[in-house]
Amino acid sequence: MNRRKGSLVLIALIVIFSSFTLVKKTNAENNYYKNEMQHLHTAIEHHFHDAVSGYYFVDLDPAKRETKFGHKREYSWLWALCAMFEATNEIEKVDKNAHLVAGIFKSMQYYYDPAPPKPGYGEYIVKLSKGQRYFDDNQWIGITGLDIYERTGNKKYFELGKSMYDFMMTASDTTLGGGLYWRENDFETKNTCSNGPGVLVALKLYKATKEKKYLDTALKIYDWTNKRLQTPEGLFYDNIKIKDQSIGKAIFSYNTGTMLQSNVYLYEITGEKKYLERANKIADNSLEYFYGSGKFRDGYWFNAVLLRGYQQLLNHNKDMKYVLGFKKCLDNALKENKNDKGLFAAKDGIYNLVEHGGMLEILARFAHLEDRYDLGISK
Template sequence: MKSDDDFYKSEMHNLHSAIETNFHDSISGYYFVELDPTKRETKFGHKREYSWLWALCAMFEATNEVEKVDQNADLVDGIFNNIQHYYDPAPPVPGYGEYIVKLNKGQRYYDDNQWIGIAGLEIYERTGDTTYLDLGKAMYDFMMTAYDTKLGGGLYWRENDFESKNTCSNGPGVIVALKMYKATNKQAYLDTALMIYNWTNEKLQTPTGLFYDNIKTEDESIGKAIYSYNTGTMLQSNVYLYEITGDEKYLKEAIKLADSSLEYFYGNGQFRDGYWFNAVLLRGYQHLLKHHKDLKYILGFKKALDKALTEDKSDKGLFASNGSTYNLVEHGGMLEILARFTHLEDNYDLGNSK
């Protein structure tokens, strides 16, 4: 079953080199948000040429996946150290702001902190380094300041903005809580996970089993955009719940989400939204494969990936599609995808990769 091709591994290493060459500023040590200096945003009177926290979240998870398949890689600590420039200890609970604090800290987003928590807990599971368990606990504590009982529960999207509760802050919230439960065996974390999971299914799941973007607190109107990462977090939540509880209903729900998302997001053989959004859905597909051996989800995703590798790559080895710019968050997403496919090509027959 194992492939001798190493096609995706080669693509992974090439992309990581291209990211470091083109996005990492050797003078400041920060990462650039955009390749094109004219597209770096001015906000609040300051030019924000360096990366938003979100892109470093993408790089944090991606470099952890690279380390899983390349034992010589030593990358996550460097990204984590870079993230510390975004640390904001403001009350009620410390967290990470959207931008470099000493330059212009801006808003704190609950989902950004959750992505950091998820990656940190993944690193803890892999290495046993309690620094990253402590990070997961801190991100859990921060995200729970987003909870109240409006609309019956759920988490807001960003601090001091009570307009909406979003799948992008509730789906990863379930995963942070579940991973904290796995790490500590404390029932309170599982209780939190189930509370958020049930609320998200009730308020934001579509009739076909995907997930809407948000619900407004004022009138309960639904923001009906459907993104791959929202389905991805809820799919993976179901896989974790199946592993933790042994209840088959969660595995059945995960398969239902995988089936619905495969047709919706990959039925036309290309990525429907950004690379990073798709990376989060791939997490769910890859996790599901441990318990449901059908490769159709991975192979459907692979068609879109191979198309992007053929059509979206520039002479610099960077990626842009659907009119998007060369930005760091999408490159973090593509790097994670390639690292995950490196694992998959080493363990499954994926067919021709060229």
Template sequence: MKKNKNFKSDHYRTEMQNLHSAIENNFHDKVSGYYFVELDPTKRETKFGHKREYSWLWALCAMFEATNEIEKIDKNANLVADIYKNMQHYYDPAPPKPGYGEYIVKLSKGQRYYDDNQWIGITGLDIYERTGKKTYFDLGKSMYDFMMTASDTTLGGGLYWRENDFETKNTCSNGPGVLVALKMYKATKKQVYLDNALNIYNWTNDKLQTPTGLFYDNIKIKDKSIGKAIFSYNSGTMLQSNVYLYEITGDKKYLERANKIADSSLAYFYGGEKFRDGYWFNGVLLRGYQHLLKYNKDLKYILGFKKCLDKALKEDKNEKGLFTSKDGAHNLVEHGGMLEILARFAYLEDHYDLGTSK
């Protein structure tokens, strides 16, 4: 249902603005310019002989997407460029293709994860589509080139999870891989991108989709056993892949598949009153719900999500305006995820009647 012109609410916009201020006040280290990984210094990790007090790349991926969504509803926000600049501390030009490492390279060079780079590529290409700035197209192209180094014919195709680790192929590196390839096709109309997107898409459906239409976490190379954890973000990337494929091809089978994933995920993830997994994971599924709304006008997916969001806003927020994760931590990735969720709901409340929020 489209929003009634007389219905006015800025509830989620206000929550978004407050959370963004809280993140900047509590996580952004004004001395180094980096973001802290965790609010509590005693919970910051030590690895490879270095205390890793600053953000992992994953959390900056969350902030990159969240600030992109804020700029969509506030054209004067000007936030994306600073996050992009911050991410360059993680840039690792090592062969076979340049990419971004898991941590600040000069402090503690570590692993390169294909999914982290794909999240950056998805957001970069979205910014390019929104602004036309070539820097972000080049970023997306670079992330595509890096992720394709994860491709081989083992188990019939698919992409590995992280560089030089050949133990599993995961939905979390294949679902977003489909999206990067599809967004490159949209930007260039070069057939190779669509072909590779479909190869990854078909492999993921074949190897990792559950009988109900959701997605398992991974398949092990050694014995083909399935890691059967089911997370919201994996459903989200494959849901949105189907929406993009419907847009690109006009084939209704993709829209039917998107609706099936949406229905199954609504029951599984939002059948109760609380989020089943972390805010950032849920934010990726919300991307799929919001995109699907262009073709399926039923607000039930958004409203089911909203029920859990409103409960989190009521029960999980502390006096600093920050949120406590399931393990009791106050980490940046979950705050970036919640910030994206609130920015998306700020858009939704401007365009649809979502009812009241308590």
């Protein structure tokens, strides 16, 4: 009898141990992208963050850091910090104890330029080499700031978003019927990259305040961008030239991403099904164009912006095909493009900060997704 009881206990222990092993394996699979996210963030801080100055480097290789205005610009452009700002915000959604956003926000203050007509952020560290102010850079900051405000209720980030709206509206005039210019004091083009995110800044402010002027602004920019820059297939061209109204026909994933997400927001705000129908059409057409080959067509950060749209659309369209199509490209990049330092080369072979910020955001978003959906096993 004792021997039998001992055997039953042994069997029970084996079953429990086996179940524990299975749970451990399942948890490891579920945390695949979260682990990749954490490893990449560590690698970025180790290789790109200059502990002496507190600045971030623009590129991993000192020999490849850019020279402009007669001297080398070795530190990061604002654009890359915009990427890191959004990436760290997404990390904080996954890891409530990360506390990373404030550090990036502090780093961005080196780029702050209070010059008239409205304060904004310049392309480079102001005290080292003051350059142009790009409206899209400031819009990316505004989008993230308002997202942080929605998540945390911290009014500092609401004020940041409103300030970025005020700055971007200095880019507005009636030339070609409306729209926003790309960069300050440059009246050559109006670009999707300064109009798509402009819609999002205005919509996020409307969502936060319910002030009609923000929705009115968003709809005006949205309508203009669709009329002037949308392709017959529902994607988006890069820009329109003011002088002759010719179209810059490059098609980038981030331009499609901002307009996809704008449609989802408009559906959520207005309840009008036409916006959800447009969002679905954009998602369908973008899936094959950008991800049909199984490899990313353009840069990681560009793709991160389109992923934002796919992720928000998932709240209303439960078809996982968009996320899974994107996932195939991501898994290939993780398998084929990561070096022994845990870093990723851009297509030109350069290891720059903006693409790492983009990949970090992608991994953070997939860490969020893998915790809520069955994405299959990734290796």
